[in-house]
Amino acid sequence: MTEHHSSEKRRRVELLAPAGSMERLHAAVEAGADAVYLGLDDFNARRNADNFTIEALSEACDYAHLRGVAVYVTLNIEILPSEIGRAVDLAKRASQAGADAFIVQDLGLAARIREEVPQAELHISTQMNIHSVAGIQAAARLGASRVTLARELSFAQIKLLSAAAAQRGMVVETFAHGALCVCYSGQCLMSSLIGGRSANRGLCAQACRLPYELQSSDRASSLPAPGEHLLSPRDLCTAQIMPEMVASGTSSLKIEGRMKSATYVYAVVSVYRQILDRALAGEDVRPTEAQMNVLSEVFSRGFTAAYLTGERGNDLMSYGRPNNRGAFVGRVAGIEGGVVRIDSERTLHAGDVIEFWTKRGHFAHTLAEGSIGADGVVRVSPDQKVGKGDRVFRVRNAETAYEDDSLEPRLAVRGSVALRLGRPARVEFHLVPNQRAFERLAQVSPVLDMGSDELAAFASPAGLRGVAVGPTVEPARTRPLCRQDVRDHIDRLGQTPFAIEHMDIQLDEGVGMGFSLLHRLRSEALDSLRAQVLDLYAGNHRMLMQAVDALCPASGEVSVPLSQPRRRSRVDEPLVVAWATNPSCARAAKRAGAQLVYIPALNYKRGEAALAGVRCDDVEQAGYPKQKAMAFPAVDHDPVEGTREHALGIDVWGCAREGKTVLADGVGSLMRAQELGMSVEVGPHVPLTNIASLNLAQDWGIQRVWLSPDLTLGQIADVAEGSSVPLGITVAGYTELMITEHCLLMSQGPCDQRCGSCRRRSVEHHLGDRKGFSFPVVTDALGRSHLYNGVELDIAFAIPDLLQIGVGAFMVDTTLLSKDEAHAAVSRVVRAVRMARETGTAIEKKRGATTGHLFRGVT
Template identity: 50%
Template structure:
């Protein structure tokens, strides 16, 4: 028998939760007022969370709470207390980003489930091994994976005793989740804190730095992906082995949630019926006729697009990485293509519709002077199907028409509130107590029934009019204010029985209340046992402070050494011959053999398991050696590097932001932690007071804001996908935003793009404060610098370090730079 795949729906508020449950969700995910990645949604208080859990659980629907933000030092107690209270309220699982918090939940509440958030950027088997060790039971996979990769990871996760979850529908981030710092650095609103300002949906120009001109593109929204829709490939996702299909949309309306969940429920139900029939016919799952498995119909796709759509894509699931994923033309809802204007005669607009239009539909006309919205109040249909509207707007022949809201869909009647079927037995025998028995299937065990039995006052003979069985049924069936509905009733009634109807109402209410409590007992009777005290390793003693340099070519590495750098770090991409980067531009002339001895390799933030085989034979682990240092950039790399016997330094893109994280890094064998760019000086001080691992901080350079699977240079047009030989990479590019800021773009040998801040970070003047806070290594990131700039910047860092250690003095603040979040923090 095939395992049942869960349909997981978003619930930004109670109305959306009701809509999701009514539409057929198996589980919902929601957030509290803090520590969730959608803080702008209505979200839930502890009181409304209990109400939500009871409502869902009575109907056999699970509830998952998102605690999917980084947890700062001062927030750790509150985050853990929220988890404890939410568990008591009935939450079935916690969706978590913070590594230390995930491990602590699994340790202190072993009877609950930890689900790893997509914010943890899981895209390798090594990451799955690490997450299983943390105590996770499910992992939400990165959205940048192919179906083949999803299948490989899902099968491997199953071997580790974990499930996988995959996004099936909704908005896509252009950046790998958990790795976006654009909203944070540009506007102070951190995506890792649930406050993303969606800077990716704004207009940009791609420009060539040498030409100083804008390059042609199909639109101006160069960072805006289409929306994910897998309704037509659901059988392929199921075949890949995922356990849960997730709908994005905690910021969307209840109507949107209802529509999307209802359609995916329908497709899943049709698939399950088809699969069951195949199995009954003796066909094994491996031999299913997968090509003909049920998928969404054209009508269902159209309805989905009208609920909300920037245009649909299956993202990377089917192996595409090009422009077909992007919505360059517009970043918001585009609805369904409804046709083109066939003729214009004054205010008389004739349209050849792609499907029937009706009064109440809302149309959007795309003209060369902007878009025009119009709600149809009346229309005329001509022979042949052409429709005529009267619109007093400047429209032209050939303009495209989209339906962004369907009047019929707006009034679609989803089958009301789901109610729980009751089997009722009533016994009314004179001289014996009134008996009422209620039974209903256990929502968590279909083979079991939950039953309750209630007795009332003794039955007496009627003094005037006797009660009929029909009257008993009519009054017992008054269940409107309860979550129940009558499925079947049996009444044993002596002749001549008399009883007041209020007595029937009272026993019915009492029985329903007891049955409701019996159904929820497994949640309401939860007890939290006291967990063993956590033992923390002692704080590391402060040592000497070193200056480190991230260099992307041999010439800059040598210049950094001459300027006094203690350590040189080199991204493994740039070790490859022909892959040196100078001032953000691919250089074919840099002498690869010229790197100084003892350089420390830096692994990429993203490195899929199949990269070495599929992408130019590039092996990111080639330079990792036993007993030698390596800087890793994700959780899985920590595990693998330790298996190779390397000395592991954890990079700033692994968000370690509280004491639990520090301890976890220590337990994993980390020799240094490079701190997140989103921490303030005060927060660094708090970590320095407890960290058992030496700390490092980046003090100069351009902060990487995004790493994207989609190559941003492809907006110029299609390419041959030979990233190693790409001519475009030999030029320096940047995105120009609407305020005139220039954000540098680099695409690496594997075709992934890296977007950098327009303003350089420089906190060299704060080195005395950082050293006092416990920082013992200072990084200068020279990725976008030339040799002369490297020499000056490194010399400045060395001088800042030296005078800070010698006298406590500080260098002057650099003009035209930013201090990042060191003093302003993030919201």
């Protein structure tokens, strides 16, 4: 099978597909993907996928590059101290194997790849939580050529960020289809703290797909909800809004699913290829019912356009079930003698997997041969009870199962054979221009929007010729060759990636030649063409990177190698600080001995203080102590029309003051604070977990790094020894597990989204799980929810060790504490510091508290 399409000039938008294995890579390319993303054996956010070895990556790159398809390697996890060297080495070897780009979350790894693997593109992962113009600026500072945007953005925001990226020679990538995380990517600690597997390390335990109950302090029973999966979103689907996707300015549409089957990859990419091509041609195309059925059957929790169209309420969520629901087939029409008759609205096949939705739950059944009568009626004998009227869904369609062929899609070539008496035999092949792979090869990157002058520098596949020259052609001694002989033996392309579309044969009468020689000439010519195509791809990619470097050069601020240890000063004066969301706790912390209090900028707004996670009545800003610093949030959207910031008229930066110390909890907030001339500390929501990251922070002028809760004591010692930037750590309070754009309080019913006066926020809320654990829910003035661990953190007893290894600042998070609890918690940490300094002894650990990852680490 070869592929042809119109070569009409049009805006290029990349279709980016998942490739969790070699079979899924073949499926993606055969279905029409422009690029694929895949992981290696380590350092990627889907470590449970089959993934690729370096040897397999080389084979994968050759397969993809021959067809003009780019290969992006995911290194999109937090990199721990002992891993940074291996991660950089892996990137170097992957680049040598043919990787076109690296998708990276870790700031330090991003900077080192840009510095040490300059021939590869640097793409910023959605795990870095980029959702603002300031975040785009941070990515440009790293020298990235692309940013994968957060999923929580609207079309208006994507348009804004796409324009901001273009001004810096970059492009943006947007998720188009697949699973949605309820939490902002890169901000989830729930999986690791309660499941022992870190979502930020590629081993998400899917805690968001488990059942929960919403509970409140003013009710004895749980609150009503449409289902029990209160953290489980539907799946993203943009097939019905493709013209809007194209118009948003995004340069790449990403399909999620490295853990899903080859059938899923082939089906989803095929549908999106058809729809995207028509949208790019200017057609206001909407998917057919058949196309939507294909998407539903391969995997669906129910579909949503999510935040793209401004949806953030219950229509976003799949409260009823957290897994595949498939496509509706019909209902149980009758039951006779254990035989169930189904009135099916679809054509079913033997091998299909259907699922019965009964009052007692769901169960699957595979249709056997003979289940479907000549009249089309389906009769089965399931091993569980069903009732008349029960719904039936198909979750696997046997007819659409993908069958792997590693040679597809083949490249169309035109052949020329010259067998003229007295002249050397000659076989030549060249690519047919009117095919998708030809255009991809001509430009290599389908997303870089360069003018004609830049594109003219790229070599064209039109000039490639695979030529083989043999011995002088002689007259036949026995039977001469005929044209059909030549055609039959040259056209045996078998195990090659090529297919002959047309063959020109110049054959003198009476020519004699052995078939084995024809075979050898054919093979040599095709091998030559294959090598030239791969060389052209590599050469064009090098020129592409030169163009990228000219448009978005890496920051020149890094003067010392990021891996070189910096000298650490001894901690002379430890600092005890508090995080307070209301004046009462802030003043209590000061009285208890806190030298500084960090106030979240959103809570500093008049009327937005929160005590023990509950919104307070109107509070004067003057109630906060003078020794305070503003803290800017991990989520900070530009106030574009349609955002919560715009709708509610809230600007957290209204309290920003030049020269003041602030804590920035996101890379975007970091950039904006520095632009405004503030002295910036970085919060734990920006995970700096290795020496390269800490040294980058120092080179960027960061005054203090508040360490990620993912680090163990030993790992903290490693990074502290190698970096001289001042370090702090949260030692007491309750750990934030998730930040969600969707308000978790909405499960009890819709609201008017006037969050500043919301009565629900005036009551304590928790999510309760099946094991009896409770997770406090705090919703802020912008309607975003913050989910906390229900078990208090206490590592104050480890302060002697932390001081010894170079940590000099200790924070108490009072978000969920009362005024008296805040005073007691800060007093305890002040005492722990005093004991450590004066006698070298440790305070006793609190009973029932957790030490987080300080001793058990993350996987």
